[in-house]
Each structure stands twice: as structure tokens, then as C-alpha cells.
Amino acid sequence: MQQLTHLLTQALRELDQVHPPSSAALQTRRLLAEALASTRPARAPVATRLRVIVADDHLLVRDGLVALLQREPDIDVVAQARDGLELVRLAREHRPDLLLVDTDMPVMNGLEALRRIRAEPIACKAVCLSSRALPREVVAAIDAGAQGFVLKDNSFDELVRGVRRVMQDQVFISGELLQGTLAGMRQDPRELAITQLTPREREMVQLFAEGYSAQQIADQLHVSAKTVATHREHVYAKLRIQSIAELTRFALREGLTSLDARPPR
DSSP, rough: HHHHHHHHHHHHHHHHTOOOHHHHHHHHHHHHHHHHHHOOOOOOOOOEEEEEEOOSOOHHHHHHHHHHHTTTTEEEEEEEEEEEEHHHHHHHHHHOEEEEEEEEOSSSSSHHHHHHHHHHTTTOOOOOESOOOHHHHHHHHHHHHHHHHETTTHHHHHHHHHHHHTOOOEEEEHHHHHHHHHHHSSSSSOOOOGGGGGGHHHHHHHHTTTOOHHHHHHHHTTHHHHHHHHHHHHHHHHOOOOSSSHHHHHHHTTSOOOOEEEEOO
């Protein structure tokens, strides 16, 4: 094959030296060029790799997920996030194809981070991961912009199956959650108290429930303590509650935080 390629190339060079070329020479040159092209090996198609960001506040879980995902031949983990704020920043920076998002993260939970990302021109899919089998949380995740929801108790194969489905523009929900989720979706969204809160109010509900003081929240969000207090009063009025204890119960019920959320240092 190499010798044939050399001969065809040499013949083409000789024809190129004929001036002016006749119609027969041009026809011969075309045939030789086609023959030469057929001797070259076909270029291997470039595989499309799925660019993924993994977000989980537990290092051990995050490292385990990344190690398993990197074994998949078409998946590339481009970044890792420890909390919702970092996830939003990394999504802006990397523009991934898929987000794997823990719903329970400090500073900003996974669902609020998804809402922020969906408000921007970032076209990516999202699969939420949770240790809680709560259909209400699945509904909230889908409402926030997720296309998949997988329990952490499920196998890695189940997660990969969910990722493949979501990337095919399908919705994937862990089987044990499906029936309750469909029932929850039939509920009038106006009955869900969380829909009354603004993104900033939801963020503050999480931080208050996780033990942050008004001043710590002000420092975290770069606002004044007076602004934080005003938002808290608005939340109390909307939810018809009167104490941090009631606010914490609401945050737990709506999946804005969890019992194992770590308090501020």
C-alpha cells in the first residue's frame, strides 16, 4: 500500500507539470487523486465525552463518585464542588453537559444552586442525589430544573442508567420514589409554601436552620444585618411562623437542609 501511494503521488506531480493541461490530463488527474485518497486510512471518529461536575459536601462520597465515573469510557469529570455556591461558580466556568448534585450541601443547598443555574444561559442536564426517600423532595428537584433523581442507597449502575436516560432527554427517578412523586406532582403548586419564598429568602431559611446568626448570614451574603432581619420577618409572615424552631422544621420538611447539616464555625 505504501508503494502504491508513492506511485500515485509521483504520477500526480508529473501531471501537474504539464502546461497547459489537456482535458484528458485533467480527467486522469481526477482519477489519480481519487485513487490516492482511497489509500489513506479513514480518520477515526472523535468520541463525544460527557463533561460532568460532581457536587457533594462529603469528600469521601465525592471522591468515590469521581473514581467510579472516570471508569466510564465516555465520561469526564471536569470539576468538583463542595457547596451550592461553588457549584454555581463552576457551572459558569466550565459549561458542563451534566451536573450531579447532592441536595444537602452547606451555605447553599443543591436545589437552590440549580435554580440559580437555570436562571442563567447554561444549557446542561442535572441529576440530584439524596439520602432521603422523600417524594416531595423529588418534586422540588424537578421544579428546580433537575431531570433525574437518584437515591444514594441505589447502586452505581442505577446512577449510570439514570445519567444515560437524562442525556437522552428523558426523566429518571429511582423506582421506589416514582409512585409518590407522581402523586406529589398532581398537587396544586400554590399549596406548597416554599413557592411563596424568593431565592434570597430560601437561601436565608437554609442558613438560619443550619445555625447561622443574622450577622453571620449578613457576612456570608454581603448584606447588612438589618437586611437579613427584614428578610426573616418577611419569611415569618409568609409561612405564618414565629420562631427559628418553626423555621428549622419547615426547612427540614421542604428539603432545604438536613439533620446532619454542619453548623457554622
